[in-house]
Amino acid sequence: MSKSKILFPFILGAAIAAGIFIGGKLDFADTSDRLFSSNSKKDKLNRLIDYIDYEYVEDVNTDSIVDVTVNGILNNLDPHSVYIPKENMQEVADNMKGNFVGIGINFYTFKDTITVIKTVENGPSAKVGIKGGDRIVSANGESLLGGGYNNDTLVDKLRGERYSKLKLKVFRKGSPELLTFNVTRDVVPIKSIDASYMLTNNLGYIKVNRFAESTYQEFKTALDKLKRLGATSLALDLRGNPGGFLEIAVAIVDEFLEDDKLIVYTRNKKGKEDRSYATTKGDFEKGHVYVMIDENSASASEIIAGALQDNDKGTIVGRRSYGKGLVQREMNLGDGSAVRLTVSKYYTPTGRSIQRSYENGNRDYYDDYADRLNRGELLDENKIEVADSLKFTTPKGKVVYGGGGIIPDVFVPYDTQMQNETLTFLERRGFLDNFVFEELEKDRNKFNDISRQEFFENFTVTDSVIKSLEDFLKLKTRSNIVFVAYKNEVKHYLKATLAEQLYGYGAYYKILNKHDIMIDKVISLSQVQSN
Known part of the structure; x- marks a missing residue:
């Protein structure tokens, strides 16, 4: 497949989220005299908005003008x-906190009815017996049939205050009458760890999707479990991880580094530095760690990769990371909205800043991926551009570079078969999820007696299912998508998606990783390391 067929994976929203975020918030109301003393520039903006509000010939929503001005x-x-409008604050806060209050289901509007794809493990719905395939007919006596609600409205109806009650009427295939479930809304975790299991007898695997408040505890639980299973080496998968809280990344690095090793430092415009060092609590200091990164691994992911690389600990595997070395702090704007403002830069232990240049503006900054693609960097490590002026040396003499991401110790090219444009699009837009759900709805019972392990080892997706997927996509996308060149890859994605809906946590990646060239490389490296 040509280079031009590789999917452009840098989505603006993900890039916005790719900031290292300092946990504290600033409320400027407490220091308004100091920070917001009157001056002509601020008066000019206020006066203009007032003129428009009171004198302009037509009614104008000045709130929207303010939003445009802030942006x-x-x-x-x-x-x-970045600016976070009031209406987005709760979702952003939930994502960074790592949980929300709700009933704990993933749903799909199927034939104008809310249909449960799966319940969150140990969540409120799972505890009362709601299952995948159940149709929610009403909530607290209000009918939810007919398709008159969008997904955001449905989410609002199902969420609510913690410990509040929700009476659901549910249709379940095979039950002659509607079932009644009284669900108590509670905290539902948004998992940061997508999967954790043993790749070999001594190589554990943990995939982290972001760094939220709950991530370290999830990571520690997974690491302890893998150690009990015999892990003496670890594959830490940070591919596609856009970042999050700086202190969470520091806590994870601390598990691998010896006491008093420098992990990262930040510097603000006044030159003030804050340094973070490893402590005595590390539980994996003797084990070898392989950190897997790609072009979408940003900020906190890069702190981990950079800290370990600069301390000559472990092996960084994959492709050059995103290149995000700025630190944001969330600041309240007083009306429910907030701004995340860059307040400092971070540096790896050798003194590297891995922030790529943005001096030519945001458009040029986000076009960097296209530049990497055109150079062939995602397929050939010799095409990675480095600057000799940004050369640094680790304590053991390894040369590393600043100025635009972490360059891995071992390069693994982009897999143009498993990560081709069409497949990635279908997966990200939810088409594969929805198709698999509808296939399951035809006969869920046939999987009742198939264990998780038996499914992993013996289940195969047939050619007839591929044909059904092509028909499904023709109906949904009004285009003819035919899987000829990569039928086996499609089968693999479908099996992984089916496993996730049937068996939940970790099943998707445990299957998908069976055909992952970067995982194969890490396994190969670990076998050499252990010999």
Whole structure:
């Protein structure tokens, strides 16, 4: 497949989220005299908005003008200083906290009915017996039939205050009458760890999708479990991880580094530095760690990779990371909205800044991926551009570079078969999830007696299912998508998606990783390491 067929994976929303985020928030109301003393520039903006509000010939929503103004100002600073409108604050907060209050289901609007794809393990719905395939007919006496609600509205109806009750009427195939479930809303975790299991007898695997408040505890639980299973080496998968809390990344690195090793430091515009060092609590200091990164691994992911690389600990495997070395702090704007403002830069232990340049503006900054693609960097490590002026040396003499991401110790090219444009699009847009759900709905009972392990080892997706997928996509996308060149890859994705809906946590990646060339490389490296 040609290079031009590789999917452009840098989505603006993900890039915005790719900031290292300092946990504390600033409420400027407490220091308004100091920070917001009157001056002509601020008066000019206030006066203009007042003129428009009171004198303009037509009614104008001045709130929207303010939003545009705030975004315009931030766009002239750096690519990662962003405005969060009031209506988005709760979702952003939930994502960073690592949980939300709800009933714990993933659902799909199927034939105008809310249909449960799966319940969250140990969540409120799972505890009362709701299952995948159940149709929610009403909530607290209000009918949810007919398709008159969008997904956001449905989510609002199902969420609510913690410990509040929700009476659900549910249709389940095979039951002659509607079932009644009284669900108590509670905290539902948004898992940061997608999978953790043993790749070989002594090589454990943990995939981290972001760094939220709950991530370290999830990671520690997974690491302890793998150690009990015999893990003496670890594959830490940070591919596609856009970042999160700096202190969570530091806590994870601390598990691998010896006491007093420098992990990272930040520096603000006044030159003040804050340094983070490893402590005595590390539980995997003797084990070898392989950190897997790619072009979408950003900020906190890069802190981990950079800290280990600069301390000559472990092996960094994959492709050059995103290149995000700015630190944001969330600041309240007083009306429920907030701004995440870049307040400092971070540096790896050798003194590297891995932030790529944004001096030519945001458009040029986000076009960097296209530049890497055109150079062939994702397929050939010799095409990675480095600057000799940004050369650094680790304590053991290894040369590393700053100025635009972490360059791995072992390069693994982009897999143009498993990560081709069409497949990745279908997976990200939810088409594979929805198709698998509808296939399951035809006869869920046939999987009742198939164990998780038996499914992993023996289940195969047939050619007839591929044909059904092509028909499904023709109906949903109004285009003819035919899987000829990569039929086996499609089967693999479908099996992984089916496993996730049937067996839950970790099943998707345990199957998908069977055909992952970077996983294969790590296994090969670990076998050499142990010999």
